[in-house]
Each structure stands twice: as structure tokens, then as C-alpha cells.
Amino acid sequence: MAVARAARSGLNGLFAVYKPPGVAWFRVRDTVETLLLKELNSLEQPVVQQQVRFVPTTVEGNAGKELTLVATQLPVLAAHPLVRGPKFTSLKIGAGHRLDTKSSGVFVLAVGHGNKLLIDLYNAHLTRAYTVRGLFGKATDDFSDTGRLIEKTTFDHVTRDKLERILAVIQGSNHKALLTYSNIDLKTQEAYELAVEGLIRPMEKSPPLITAIRCLQFAPPEFQLEIQCLHETQQYLRKIVHEIGLELKSTAVCTQVRRIRDGFFTLDNALLRTHWNLQNIQNSIQESKIKVKLELQRSLGYQSRSGKRHTDMDQVAESELQSTEGTFASNLTDKMR
């Protein structure tokens, strides 16, 4: 019992799992909850206590069968798990930024007291990074390759150079939107300094914004992009792929959306399906505890000190925590160590 309670107290914090594609996010959350509960309940060995009871039984007496009380040892069933039920029936597991059914990648979950941190994490407005795979040549109604076909076009005129030109324009106009939605008075010296350092970012609700986009692979008809964005949804990224196709005077659909970073949780921190057990999750919570505490302290500190301050929390934390903001995906593993 003590073991189980100790284990349960270790389960308070944030951790990341790898959500596979084709599965809804709440099923992942439920699965994790079920597995954890199963393990927690199996940790406890039911100690069956015995008691001495005087039980009326028939005994061979002088004149046939007589009813006498005999002391027998009986188990106490009041505390038996089959009577009471399992010790742990539910765990409070909350989800961070959700992933839709077709996409995969890093999915942050919070357990126990960590759920309170989720709100703070949302208010920190951290960016996320995705790798998005696309296919030239067709357009569908839901911008993915499983939708209803709308049109097929040629794409032999598309070159890597043209694609990068379009990506540069997307990045430029989104960079401009970043500055506009941050609600800073552009006539101040402060705004100039923040713009120079690249620290401006909206800290309130804003439309989806792309902070960086670049082409990782180009092999027509397939291509792969890395997108770092803010306040986005996966369907928005699919729409971006569709619009890139239109800008190139062709069409494109999105075949895969995979989140490689959510704030400061990267693919290295995300637990695979085979690793969804108590020990791994506890280790993961422990590892991310320090990072989370520092990160949110800074965010709350900044926000309380100067109203709603529009600084990039990741950039600020980068110097100390070797965060992954603005770095290439290939250098992620080096930076994380």
C-alpha cells in the first residue's frame, strides 16, 4: 500500500508521449490513464488479514449432533480488493495542445498537480515545430490525400528554387503579422529593440502565425517542410500546403503532419507506445520538472513585472536551458544534451 501511494505521489507533473497517427487524442489519453491505473493497482499485494471468529458448527456430541461454537480463523473480507474494488479508479490526466486524428507527434500530458501547469503553459504562448510532407499534383476537399479529389494538375514546372521563393514570402508576411499582432506601439524605441532581437511575439490570442518555414526535402512530387508556428491547428498546416501548391500554379495535398516540438518538449522526450508504463512516465516527469519550473517562473515573472510583456520566452530560456527555439531539427539532439 505504501509502495502504491509513493508511486502515486510521484505522478504529478508534465510529460510527453508520441501520439501515433490514426488515433484520436482522447483515446491516447485514456490509454495512458488505463495503463497507469493498471500498474498502480498491481503494485499493491492484497494483504489478507485473518480474524478469529466463533462459528456455530455441528459437532458429534453425546446425544447425536449438537450445535457448539468453535473458534475458527477466517479471512477479513472487508479490505479485500475483490470486495472493495481496485484502489485507484481514476487519475486526473489532462492534455496540452491537441493533435487531430490524422497527425502524429509530441503530445504533452499532465497528471495530478501538473494540470495546473497546463494553464500556465498555455499562457506562455510557446511555439511548436512540425514536419509536414506534401504531394504535388492533386487538390482535395480537406487538403489531405484521403479526401475527395477536386482537381489534378501538372507540376513539372515546379523546382526547389521556386518553392523556396514562395516559402520566403510566406515567412516574410508572417513575420510582419507577428509584429502587427503583438500590439506594440511601433513608434517606440522599445519596439525597435525587440524587433532587432527578434523577440516580438503575440502573447494573447491571435490567428495562426508561422515563425519559420523551410524546405527539408524536395523530390517531386513529394516534398517535406519544417514549420515553426504559433497558435496553429494541424488543419491550418494542411491548408498552408494547399496554398503553397496554388501559389506555384499547381496543386498540393498534405500527406503527413508530425509535431517534432511542443514548447520545450521534443521528440527525444516523447514516450513511445511500448514505453507507456509507470517507471518511464515518472522518469519523464522528473526530467522535465526543472525545465518547466524555470520556464514558467520566467514567463509569470515577466508578465507580472511589466503587464503583458511580449518577449519570446523560448529565446530567453535558450541561454540557460539550451532550448530548441529557432534551431534546426537536425541539431535538436545536440542542443538537448
Add this chain to the structure above:
Amino acid sequence: MALAPLLLAGSRRWKRLPGAQRELLLRGLWGAPPLPGLVRGFAQQARPRGSREAREAEDSAPVFQYVGQRAKRKERLFVWGFCHAGALGIPSFVKPDAGWKKPRRIQPTPYRLETAEKISSAACGYGFTLISSKTTDITKVWGMGLNKDSQLGFQRSRKDRTKGYEYVLEPSPIPLPLDNPQKTRVLQVSCGRAHSLILTDEEGVFSMGNNSYGQCGRKVTEDEIYSESHIIHRLQEFDGRVVQVVCGQDHSLFRTEKGEVYSCGWGADGQTGLGHYNITSAPTKLGGDIAGVNIVQVASYGDSCLAVSNEGDLFGWGNSEYLQLASITETTQVNVPRYLPFKVGKIKDAACGGTGNAVVNEEGNVFVWGYGILGKGPNLMETATPEMIPPTLFGLSDFSPDTHVSCIRCGISQFAAVNNRGELFVWGKNIRGCLGIGRMEDQYFPWRVTIPGEVVDVACGIDHMVTLVKSFI
């Protein structure tokens, strides 16, 4: 069936048939059993399709081609700024095409100007614009905007053949008196306050407009009336071929192949650089520190001038009231070209504005000095030595580390920079929306202008701008 010919005759007979007979007719004629009382024609009922059928339908779908494999990128022209003088070249801004529409005073964002030919050079003056094409057709230069000093040549009025237009609302051809109109090409145009210069490859420089200070390079005639004037003066008295013409506010600069600079026009601020403060009416060679130096670029727009040598050195002369030349002298007018010993590296491009100057060095960094909104926030309003604008403001980031500025242009109190990715950045005083950023406020640091294309060149004027743009695909 006997009733069949009745159908073809007309619908009235059809309607008089009783319902059951109509139904029978339908079934007989069309074979497939339709819904009772409903003619479906060729439509088929919707039914769930298997994945193989869906794949086959997708494979057999037609493929559309919007652009060929070797499609060329199209050249476009975008304008924005103050519209009332007609300098933007879109007549509906000044005279709307519907009675209920109001004339547009300012065009705050880039607007496409359709031109007949591919434009290779554009220049903005004080309320007028010149655009030119390197074609061998008869019409090579078009002008729009203010024409009160004949800076756009003589634009014959259609109502009265003896008078000319004072405001030209549409790009109108400027007839040049060329010897070989079907062979000569116009290389560059330049506009000043009330005069303009056109550079051709074989026939020298043509000047038109106001000549009260000799800026057109011909003798000043007293009481000359410049409006509705037919005079287009040809300047050929240069030693060598002229390769660049620059118009200041009331003076003109000419740069020849050999690297020499000639000037004429008003000199009260020393902007002619000829050692005196008088008017010069014939192009005269400059001396001073640029004598013997191979100059590769000259820049001017207001009353001060800059020249760049082939080794990347910078020379300046003219007005220095706004600290443009304060690093070498205390005087406010410099009438002889002087070397500017700035430590900014080898200079590739220079631009002179009304009160501020800017240069771009080999690495693509922008340096600004002078007075006014220089681009480093509201705190930096004047400086005598060049200050670098951080390259992150021009699009440099971890994801694109090789972004740098490739060219810089100046208007009277605004700057425009184009980086190597074809993005346009503007900053400065937003006079009547000339920055094109969609807002009317001044911009204290470089701000991206959203243009649907890759910017090739920019021309800045007092209150409007013109950009030459290539489409993306």
C-alpha cells in the same frame, strides 16, 4: 406504342393523360425503372463506391496544366502613394469611372499598374513619374503626373490641339527627337523637382522641363515659359558615353563610362560641386577629390550628392546642413567633392535623400547618417557618422543566414532597401502614404512591404513610389 407520337407533338397532350398511362409510357420509353412520377434523365442514384472504383475515378480524372514547364516570369509594375497629381498613372484614382465614386487621395498599399511594354527603368519626381522600356519601338518613354513645367514633354490636349495637358493621368508616350528611333534604346530615366533626364545608348542625354537654374543643360532664357513647351534638349558634349544620369532637386549629374562626373544646374548649396555657388547651365566636369578617380555610381535627390568609386570609396558634396558631411567639415555647404573617410567597408551602393544618406557595403549591411528618421528607432534622429542598421531587420534569421541587402534607394525623407530575396523594406516619414505599408504613421525602423512578386528595383519620390517586380513563377 400508339401514344408515343403524342409525346413528341407537344407537352399539352402529355399532361392530359391519366397518371397510370403516363407512368406506363415512362417505363416503356426509358427502360430503367425511375421513381414514380419523376423523370430522372441521365442522372444515377448515389451509391457507396469501393476504394478500387474511387482510385480508378481518380486516375481517369483530367489533368489541368496552368503553366508550362518553361514558363517565363512576368514583369510587373506596382505603384503607391499620393494620387491627386496623377503620378500613379491610374486615371480612376483622380477621375473615377462612376459618378458616385470619390477620387482616391492616397493609395496606401501597392497597386498594379498595367503597362504596354516591359519596363526597365522608372523614376519618381516631385508629383510626376517617368517609366521607360529598352525597346526599339517608337514609344520608349511614358510619363504621368504633373506637367506644369513640361517635365513630361509636350502632351498635346485632345480637345484643343494647340494646348498641352497640365496633369497627365495615364502613362502617356513622350515623343523624343531621336535620329534613329528604331535603333536607339533608352537605358535610364531620372526625375528632379521640375525637370527630367532620359539616357539613351547612342544618342546622348535628353533633358526636358524647368530650366530656370540651367538644370536641363542649356542656356537659361529669362522669362521663359516652361508650361506647354516643346523643347527637349539633347546633351552630347561629354567626353565619352554617359552611363548614368541623376537628377537632384534643381541640378543634374552625369556619369560617363570613364568614371568622370559632370554637373549643371543650381549651385547655391554647392551641389554642382564645381567650386562655386553659382548656376551652371552647361554640363561641366567635376574636380576636387574625384579628379582622376573612376566613379562607378552617383546618387542625389535633394541638395547633397554622393559618389562611389570602383574601389568602394565614398565622396560627397553639396548641402551639409543636416550633418551629411559634418564628419569632415563644419561648413554647411561643400562645393567641391570631398572624400568621406567612413569605416564601413567597401561600398557597393549609395543613396542620397533630402536630409539623410544611406550606403550598402559589400556584405550587404546598411549604414545611415544625416538627420530625420534614419531607421534605428525614434531615438536616433541625427548622426554625422554612419550607423549600421542590424541585418535582422532585413530578414536575416537562423533559418536564412545568407540574407543581405542588395540595393538601397532614397526619397526625400524615406528610404527603401531591397534584399537579395527580392523583399522590399521601407522606413522614414510616411508622407501621404508613400511608404506603402497600409498605415499613415511614420515608420522608425525597416518594415516589409507586401508585394505579390520579387522586387527588382524601386524608385522613390516625394510622396509616391514605383517598384519593378517579377512575378514568382
